[in-house]
Amino acid sequence: xxxxxxxxxxxxxxxxxxxxxxxxxxxxxxxxxxxxxxxxxxxxxxxxxxxxxxxxxxxxxxxxxxxxxxxxxxxxxxxxxxxxxxxxxxxxxxxxxxxxxxxxxxxxxxxxxxxxxxxxxxxxxxxxxxxxxxxxxxxxxxxxxxxxxxxxxxxxxxxxxxxxxxxxxxxxxxxxxxxxxxxxxxxxxxxxxxxxxxxxxxxxxxxxxxxxxxxxxxxxxxxxxxxxxxxxxxxxxxxxxxxxxxxxxxxxxxxxxxxxxxxxxxxxxxxxxxxxxxxxxxxxxxxxxxxxxxxxxxxxxxxxxxxxxxxxxxxxxxxxxxxxxxxxxxxxxxxxxxxxxxxxxxxxxxxxxxxxxxx
Numbered sequence: 001x002x003x004x005x006x007x008x009x010x011x012x013x014x015x016x017x018x019x020x021x022x023x024x025x026x027x028x029x030x031x032x033x034x035x036x037x038x039x040x041x042x043x044x045x046x047x048x049x050x051x052x053x054x055x056x057x058x059x060x061x062x063x064x065x066x067x068x069x070x071x072x073x074x075x076x077x078x079x080x081x082x083x084x085x086x087x088x089x090x091x092x093x094x095x096x097x098x099x100x101x102x103x104x105x106x107x108x109x110x111x112x113x114x115x116x117x118x119x120x121x122x123x124x125x126x127x128x129x130x131x132x133x134x135x136x137x138x139x140x141x142x143x144x145x146x147x148x149x150x151x152x153x154x155x156x157x158x159x160x161x162x163x164x165x166x167x168x169x170x171x172x173x174x175x176x177x178x179x180x181x182x183x184x185x186x187x188x189x190x191x192x193x194x195x196x197x198x199x200x201x202x203x204x205x206x207x208x209x210x211x212x213x214x215x216x217x218x219x220x221x222x223x224x225x226x227x228x229x230x231x232x233x234x235x236x237x238x239x240x241x242x243x244x245x246x247x248x249x250x251x252x253x254x255x256x257x258x259x260x261x262x263x264x265x266x267x268x269x270x271x272x273x274x275x276x277x278x279x280x281x282x283x284x285x286x287x288x289x290x291x292x293x294x295x296x297x298x299x300x301x302x303x304x305x306x307x308x309x310x311x312x313x314x315x316x317x318x319x320x321x322x323x324x325x326x327x328x329x330x331x332x333x334x335x336x337x338x339x340x341x342x343x344x345x346x347x348x349x350x351x352x353x354x355x356x357x358x359x
Contacts, residue, residue, distance in 0.1 A: 090254035097246040104240070105270040107215060108277035108333055112208055114285040121188035125181045133174025139167040191288065194226025199287055208282045209233075215240065215275055218297075221283075229283050232295045234310070235275060237268045265351040272296050272314055272352070274333035280318035281328075292318045295357045313352035316342040 025038040034046045127133045132140065143163040152159060190198035209219045218234040245259045276294040283292045296314040322339050337344065345353035
């Protein structure tokens with residue numbers, strides 16, 4: 001049985017304040033006629049015949065059951081929308097996390113297009129430098145076939161002057177294109193001849209590892225002979241490998257937990273190995289070398305000294321023939337290094353340890 005509470009307080013003749021468990025009301029009137037206003041907006045009028053026991057009551061205002069039902073349904077609908085939005089956002093975050101992990105393990109798949117130095121060394125110019133080039137010929141044709149119209153004569157149009165300037169500009173562009181052909185042809189000949197200075201010019205001009213800067217930095221490229229390149233770079237895995245794993249619960253909500261050591265270091269290994277393969281592929285695509293040494297450095301806390309130290313975590317000697325024979329799209333980057341001479345000390349629960357560079 002529920003506990004009810006009601007108290008009526010007289011504040012003036014014929015006027016009372018009624019305090020109940022769910023609402024408060026104000027009533028006024030006397031025998032035969034009484035009017036009350038409730039805090040929930042409901043109004044009640046009562047008319048009766050004193051002493052007869054007969055009365056008539058009317059009510060207005062307040063919240064009907066139908067209104068309450070509609071408001072409840074509206075709240076339920078909004079709550080459902082919020083729940084769906086939360087779940088969609090959770091799925092989006094999980095997809096982003098999974099995609100970022102896949103990218104870290106598949107950096108090696110994309111690479112630069114190979115440069116055909118033989119083609120560039122043998123390519124003939126588009127025109128004879130002693131004759132008008134293609135752009136100049138087109139500009140001359142337009143100038144020679146220009147005939148001023150009626151309005152050109154009346155308003156003294158400068159169109160002919162514009163066309164004459166166009167011939168000069170076209171001649172300049174043709175000359176620039178011819179100069180580029182000469183430069184590329186001579187550079188190609190030097191590259192094919194094994195000129196190490198030409199190698200460095202190509203690397204400086206084309207910056208082949210520019211698109212890898214988001215995954216590493218401090219790229220240093222050198223060569224001692226025409227068939228070999230050396231690349232050293234920093235992986236900075238501490239800032240690139242995610243620390244937390246994002247998954248969906250059975251109810252579709254977002255769950256964020258710290259990656260286990262095994263998962264973290266497995267992702268770190270694939271990332272570092274994928275970077276080294278990608279670097280070797282880009283170097284082979286850029287220059288006609290047969291061997292590329294890639295040395296990956298990382299920063300880790302030395303628990304003996306308490307200082308963060310930089311040291312070599314992976315060193316690989318790639319040969320062109322073996323790397324080009326691999327089905328790049330299907331390899332596991334960590335497993336693929338077994339095809340090459342490499343130095344790597346890796347433990348599943350501790351990650352990389354320091355190794356010596358292969359020389």
